[in-house]
Amino acid sequence: MKWSLSQLRKFKDNAFTFNQNIQLEDVTDRRDIFHIHDIEISGDILHSNRRFDVNLHIEADVSMIDSRSGEPVIYPLSIDTVEIFDESIESDSEIDEQDDNLHPVLHEIDLEPIVRELIIVNIPNVYTESESLPSSSNTDNWKVFGSEEELEKERPVDPRLQKLQSLFNSDETED
Template structure:
């Protein structure tokens, strides 16, 4: 999704509608938790001023992420509504507090890095596959147990005496004669 500023001048009157699919495979390199991403559907409208383009659009896609319990694939749909402003004014006129504006160097507007950032911001810390509660089995040198399992095991286990200290226990049982 690259456009020349001169190419966009023909849309100055009515704006430029956007309805396209974009493949953003680079997000998988930037966030290793993303195992796959469907083509991102971008739909919206861009309007133009003297030295800026304002785009109001909706992104929708499906991310494949690992389940935090079972490490299986989970499909996580995202839908992002956003307004992005691209400006091509001179560097002298730029303000320091204009953090929401994407300044363009040169004559080409590339929307792909902005779309990638928007998708990366939507990745959750953890996702859980449905109906996986308590399905952890364990692995080599580790096991999974719930708080209830630990409490039941504590009640069932009798305090065991260390065999090395068995003779010492007999010593205290003797009465002084």
């Protein structure tokens, strides 16, 4: 995942395209993550003046613990980003703190540290494949609503406000 700038300058008129499967060890120290495997990195690098724009797509499978059942599950990770490498920037101190996608570059572009960071940041803290609520959470009388409309259908009207409900119904028929 390293390319020298002289190698990339040869592709000035068209994009340099890459597609690689890599293996990264010790990506994260989280205890709920077992392994990150099948990491496929693809994209292209566009060169203009002293700037290299890297369109990056990362796909990986993250083996982690299901937050409800405690069983091992596979979380499919997919990340799309554009990283910019600029030769005119000499150090990280010159980069505005709000632009995380801008990187200084001297002699080569190395995507491995960026890929590591993107994977770490995009792994969810909580993930489950279970549709049901856990049995140990004392949720016997709970109802799970999918949208506001379903919630409104199930909510009974307060008897004190029942007369006001007729006003809403008459306004709808006037339109």
